Amino acid sequence: MPKHYGSGSGGGQTAVKFLQNDLWHRVIVSGAGGGSDNVNVPDNYNKTDDGSGGSGGGFIGQGYWLNGTLNSLRLANSTFGFTFGSGESAQEEGSKNLNGVSPGFGYSDRAGAGSGWFGGFASHNGNSGSGGGSSWALCANAIIPQGSIPAKGSFWMENESHPYSFSLNDGYIFSDVKTFPGIWDGNGRLVITILDSIVYPSCMCNHYLHYSYSLFLVFFLM
Secondary structure (H helix, E strand, O other): OOOOEEEEEOOOOOEEEEEOOHHHHEEEEOOOOOOOOOOOOOOHHHEEEEEEOOOOOOOOOEEEOOEEEEEOOOOOOOOOEEEOOEOOOOOOOOOOOOOOOOEEEEEOOOOOOOOOEEOOOOOOOEEEOOOOOOOOOOEOOOOOOOOOEEEEEOOOOOOOOEOOOOOOOOOOOOOOOEEEEOOOOOOEEEEEEEEEEEHHHHHHHHOEEEEEEEEEEEEEHH
């Protein structure tokens, strides 16, 4: 009997949200890495059935490895990915997103993709990993998707859609944003260092909240 070593699901994003706890109020997002196939077979590296997952943590997510070869055809970024806020789960018939992989290949060892601002695409292939999700921050040069942004969920079964809740004129702009794609041992991390602060009145109440206009942000991704 052949051995089936299994595969991993994609990681979850690390996000900071203002005012409401939903995908359309995120102001900083650290994308997650995609799942890998046969993660416990070290002698498969760069060989047939090497299915490493792509890293997250960059403004553009990484693709995935299929039989030791990097596939970069479908990369999550600021306006594109499997769907807003979710990485793609592996499915028997392949992707339900018209931009995704279909049909699938193999009956086992299919990895899930990483979540992020936009989630990565799954490969739906038993010899492959899946893509990482994109990172994003509400900074001066941020690319904000226009109009209503649909969030279909990891299985493409949800239908909620809203415009993004903030603009570049709302006073929540971050500066000196840097991302470092890669691997982090443990949970994903997002580090914010406040270099200076001002008193800024909240738009929700009469209290005063402290927001920084000069932040150094570093994304660490597991």
